[in-house]
Amino acid sequence: MTTRPAITLLIGLRLLLGTGRTGRARFLLMSLGCAMGVACLAAVLTIPAILAAHDSRAAARAPRPVTGVPHARSAADTVFLTRQDPYGSQPFTRVFVGHPADGRPPHPPGIDRLPKSGEVLVSPRLREILAEQPGLAGLLPGRITGTIGPEGLTGPDELYAYVGRSPGQLPSSARPLAGFGAEWAPTPAVDSSTLSILRFALGCLVLLPLAVFLSVCARLSAEARARRLAALRLLGLSVKGTLRVNAVETVAAALLGAVLGVGVYALANEAFARVGLPGLQWYPPDGRPSGTVLAVCLLACPGLAWFVGRHRAREAALRPLRVRRSVRPRPPKRYGMLLLLPGLGVICGYCALGALGRDPSDGPVGAVLVPVGVLLTGAGLVLALAPATAWLARRLAGTTQSLPLALAMRRNEVEPGSSLRVVTGLVLLVYAASLAQGVLVELAHISRPTSPTQEYALPFNELNDGQLTRTRRVEGVRSQALAMDSWIPRASSTTPRITAVVADCEQLAAFTAVPPRGCVDGRIQRLTDSDMAEAPDARPGRSYPFLMRTEGGLGALTEKFRVTLPRGSLAITARQPSAFAGADVLVPPSLLPAGQRPAAGQFLLMSRSTPDTVRTVLDGLGTIAPTAEIEAVGVNIDSLQQITVVKSLLAAGMVLGLAIGVAAFAVSAADRAMESRGRLATLNLLGARPLTVRTAQCVQLLLPLTVGLAGALVAGRLAESSYLITGGGTVHWDGDGLPVLAVCTAGILLTAALASLPLTHRHVELEHIGRD
Known part of the structure; x- marks a missing residue:
């Protein structure tokens, strides 16, 4: 029998609104779940627009020199x-x-x-x-x-x-x-290479669990809807008409949820724009969803719901008797292993190279293979969980003598998908959290200060005598010195050049990591550092000229001050980073010509590296010399700002991923409770004790969750290590994060076990008895 599209539309709306409180509750659950998922999707898709708006404003105001x-x-x-x-x-x-x-x-x-x-x-x-x-x-x-x-x-x-x-x-x-105005921002919010890493991490943290979550929402009440569709097919509705009725139900809920999700994100953007993230704040118009984002949210979510629901609906349309009679479903397919095995092969291969001491970070191959391996492993974990759970349940059910365990294993063997919808979001959450932790470990290693002191370099020729005196008295400053290069003619490129530091022994000890032995005040001494290669121009016995000016500021050039490099040397250990690294000779201040000062060089100051001290010193120096270029040696403020932005976005992604995982668990658990009421009523009528039923329900959920979390924990650690090995950093193995993930995994198992207990009750409703 052929049915007009308008009639199938009316049938679908009728079924949507006329299925009682249970049907309306499921529809509301689907809509709210899709709304949350779309809100998270809009947040992730809008991040590039926020960063682009930041860079466009920075480019528009950039001064353009002649x-x-x-x-x-x-x-x-x-x-x-x-x-x-x-x-x-x-x-x-x-x-x-x-x-x-x-x-x-x-x-x-x-x-x-x-x-x-x-x-x-x-x-x-x-x-x-x-x-x-x-x-x-x-x-x-x-x-x-x-x-x-x-x-x-x-x-x-x-x-x-x-x-x-x-x-x-x-x-x-x-x-x-x-x-x-410039074509590009002088300092982008996040550079292109870091942005690629950020997109990949957010994709694993948010988009991958989000796709699973939206699929879970689209498959809510799948069993009950399949039975209704099979009944319509048996009443004479065509296959296309049956599929259209299913599309009306799923797409209507997904579309309503998409509209609600976009609205929720729009309101959240107006509120969070005033608070912002650490290192990143934006104006509300920058974060409003564009036409492309709206199209993706309003079309992708209903499209995904239609695609996911079509499989079960097609089964009901083609085999209605099989669905109505609750015939044992087909065993899950094992094609998920085709994604899991090559993904694990890639990341395990890089881990093996790292363990053997070989550095595979060079070249573009790792930048492609590792993300592909990580994504294949994540997708393979989801797809391989059903056949692995069914196989393990069949093995346990055949050997156990426990009634609760046998009930739970037989249910997982027959229908592993009922529990997998509950645990998939949590499994992906643990896997993605381990990978994100690797990104945070690398960023923390880059931004962590490695020296107990902080040096500051100011251009010596831009400071007068009064400013020099005042800078030494700035709060927090512990020592000072002067670094200068020997003079070479402008037309000559072959004249040897050395770097001299003007300091006494006490100042030298303050700037170096280990106080040097053998330093003598009032004597010129050649400096050597075991961590630095000796400069080829620094030849003992050779004389090197340094330009000097008369005191009082910008006086005329006078005769050159010559320094003869001694044959003996003074061994020092310079901190990294430090302006003393690579210095060739130590010149005592008392040996400088009277009434003269170096014509050029860097005036060096040193303080502790605590953030408050650095802030106090920079403020004091800026007050004394507001137009002088003050360099905090080894501190790249643009890089620190970018690291702060990336950390904030990753933290926001982890929060969104956590919300998605918890929401997927809550929505699936509620739907599972409604679908299992008939089976629980049957067990209650057969005289099963409450403890037996509760234990069976708990074990039925914990088996796939334990298998999935164990696989996610192992695969996540391997994926994190492969990322750290190919990232080019010095940290390849993150042992500190493993206890945290293990504790979180144990907490997830405990929470899931406790959440499954209220799903069982002794109350038996007649409608549940009549169906079975």
Whole structure:
């Protein structure tokens, strides 16, 4: 019998709304589950848009210097100078601009005009920090006259300022300004290589469990719906009509859930944009779903629901008698092993290479094989769980003498999918959490400070005598020194060159990891370091010239100060990183010519490496020399900021993955409880004791969960190790994270066991007896 699409649509809606409280509860459960899944999907898909908006704003405000024909700086030019300092783990950017009073220079987005001399424009967050810490105002000479708008900032928490100065107040390193705007962001939120790793990690953490979760939601009440569809088929409905009726039920619930999920994400974006993540804040318009994201969410979720539900519906349409009579289903197929075995082969191969001491991190092969192996292993864990559980249940059921265990094993043998829907999300959660932990281990190793001290380098020729005296008195500074390179003619590229440090023995001991033995004050000494190769230009007995200026600042060049490299050497152990690494000779300050000072070099200061001390020293140095370029040796603030962003996004992904895993367990457990009421009623009528029924239900759930979690724990550790080995870092084996994962796995097993107990009850309803 052929049926018009409109009639099948009406039948589907009728079945959807007229199945009583149980049917409406299942429909609501499907819709809410899909809503949560779509909200997580929208959050993951919007992350690239948030990062792109960050980079586009940074590119639009980037100062563009005059290029092309060499341009001599004149009084009519607008010049700029950019200084970036670390404020904790966050960059603090100051753009000094100087322009003629009667000129109209171009201005960046977010402000109406460039500040005049003595004026300062700051970001809203910087204005709040200045109110809390007035000492920071020394970095911004002038009075605050305005605030930068959102168009000129990458996020609400950014520390950014435009400082107006007269052109004569800016050093010679200031460059003429041509305008604002660049094709690429000077410092992207996340560079391309790290972004690829982030996408892969988020895909394993969120998208893979999300696909399983949406599939679980689409298969809720699958048995009851299959029986209804089989009844319609026996009443004369065509195969296509039966499939259309099923599509109406599944797609309607998925579409309603998709709409709700998009709405939930839109509300969450407005709220979380004001709070943000550590290292990453965004404006609400940046996080609103685009047309592409809406299309994916509103089409992918119903499409996946239709695809997943079609298999069971097709079975009911083609074999209705088999479904109505509850014939034993076919055993699960074993094609999942085809994905699991090659995936394990790839990651085990890299682990073996790492154990043998071979470094397989070079080359693009590992960058492709390891992600493919990890994804194949994750998908294989899901697909191989059903046949592995059925095989193990059949073995146990044939050997056990326990009635509860036999009941549980026979049910898992006959229908392993009923329990697998409950445990699959938790299995993928453990697997993905282990992999994400490997990414966090590598990032933590990169960002962890390895030295107890922190050095600061300032350009010596930009500091006058008063500034030099004040920098030595900055709170937190423990020692100082001077590093300078020997002079070579500009036209010569073959003149030997060495690096000298001007310090006494006490200062040398403060800057090195181990106090050197044999240091004598007042004597020039050649330096050697066992961790550094000796410079080929540093030849004992040769004399090297150093340029000097008269004291008082930028005096004229005088005669060169010559240093003869001694034949004897003083062994030191420089910290890494340190400006003392690679130094060739130690020059006592007392031997410098009286009334003269080095013409160039780096003025070095040293403090403890605690974050509070570093922050105090940087603030103090910035107040003394606001336009000087202060380098925290070994600290790349852009890299630290990117690591903070990646850690925040991974933490958010782990939270989303945890929410998806718990939701998958809760939704599947509720659906399993409703579907198993008939079988429980039969056992109760046959006189089974409550303890027997509860034990059987608990064991039925714990068997596939134990098998899956054990496989996820082992495979996850192998996947994490293969990632660390091919990542190029020094950490290849993460032993610290194993106890945490083991405890979490045990907690999941205990929680699942306790959650399965309330699913059994002694109350018997007539409708459950009549069906069986």
